[in-house]
Amino acid sequence: MIEARRLHILRAVADHGTVTAAAAALYLTPSAVSQQLAALEQETGHRLVERGARGVTLTAAGEILLAHTHTVLATLERAEAELAAYDAGTAGVVTVAAFATGIGLVVAPAIAALAATRPGIEVRVRDAEGDASLPMVLDRQVDVAVAVEYRGAPDADDRRLARVPLHAEPFDAVLPAGHPLAVRERVPLAGLAKDDWIGPYPGNPCHDVVVLACEFAGFEPRLTHSSDDFRAVVALAGAGAGVALVPRSALRGLDPAGAAVRPVDGTAPTRRVFAAVRRGAEGHPLIRPVLDALTEAAVQVHGGDRGPRVEG
Template sequence: MIDPRLQTLRVLRAEGTVTATAAVLHLTPSTVSQQLRQLAAELGVQLLRPTGRRVALTPAAHTLVRHADALHEQWERAAAALEAHSTGGAGHLRITGVASAMAAVTAPAVRRLHTRFPQMTFHLSEDPGEDRFRLLVAGRADIAVVIPAAGTPPPGDRRFTQRALLQEPQDLLVAEDHPLARRAAVELRDAAHETWIQAGDPHDQHQLLLSAAAAAGFAPRIEHAAVDWFAVASLVAHGHGICLMPRLAPLPSDLPVRRVPLGGRGAPTRHLVACARRGSTGQTTVSRGLSALQEAADAWQSAHGGGPLPGE
């Protein structure tokens, strides 16, 4: 119902290039360029200016995007209001999120939803390498479960509603024969001279290590890197280094590794946040999804947030 060229401009603002915008919207770059030229001509303003091989939004374009954000928020509210007049199934819900949250929070939440609302259908995806906020803007996901990091939209961003789900402790993962494995708890600075593994998603987990280490007064010596937590645990078990391990992340039971709780002032934690397009939370499927995610997060927090480590 809203001019699709406004959505193209919003996605371009998020993606930064015509090529990336075209890929997200499943259009050709020439179609994206044509849409924006037509929109600029109809409005009588310049929307883009070249900056090398990229394009930048003009002040007029930024003004238009602010109004487009408000229009899309209002449309999400209208869709929620119209939903009360519709008939049929219980709807389809698409959730994207980080892998550790998928295993510990999203999957249990969707199981709850399927039990309560058997007609609901779901699509769950980790979407590795994707900016999950951009998936929301592009309409490719309804809810994103994310770990805020440097560069992610702030809580006040007009495009999104963000709800805190849980605060997740970080553990130190070491081999069973490592001297720190015998400790009931350690402070991060106790591991300042260790060899570290860049573990997990480089966009959030690695940034957490860097910032936590800086706060503890050292820069970690990083020798290896792996994203999959089973691969990370194998590197640790074979003596190649230590790493920060999110409490949500599962460990293989057959590897000689040990989680050691991190304590002391400034012990690192991750914050898990559920995000949706602003205005969409009144829609039944999104509202149910957010509620189920919060229930699953509360259950996990009660079981693991400050209690025994998983497997103990």
């Protein structure tokens, strides 16, 4: 008989690529993970992993078992959800990982709404970018991730996750007030090809949006200044240090002193925000109200622009 917790460990090793990284994500020791993998190989009668200088890879048998693992773990999540519904679960803790702007504009209003409609649900929030929050969901460190599309993100049809679209928002150009293009109502990105740029660090999903938008405009941005804090980005632009692309919601409430904020001419670069949970958990009686509250908060803030329908 195969133990489900060992399947969870197998998936973590496949996701993270090394025993050490999987152990850290699961709050286990590397030796414990290795022991569980060895036990799983004994249970199945097959060699499941190959260890190399660069980490761990699955054997053909391991890949077969991993494909079934996604289905088994999703079924167990669904079983937990149905049992919780049977028990009429109305109280409990739901953990949500979200990026800073998402916390302020979507997660916080959702918490306020839940306090009035579902006071038994306690939401605990962790600040994390999308490229970190999705692995946190898969590793069961949090229940819900509010994330954005980014290069390398799990596909919309990923068998491990169920996704709920929240909103799509454009990026606006932020220029020094004295920039020649600041007099324009809309700024063509190609006109900024020779400027110094201010942008997020590589790894931040917004970094990919900025770089790809500039590539589509025919140039590679000269990223001279780096910050993941959009307040700092706007301040640097206002000081004449360079130009930037900033999500429109991140500009709300900021003082753009010395900077000009203009829409991008043509098709604006866009970030698409979604909530994600482990597949099978989307119907959990504690998680479902949180997803609904996040969706409603996004509609209230962004006027219902949820972008293309993307679901798990």
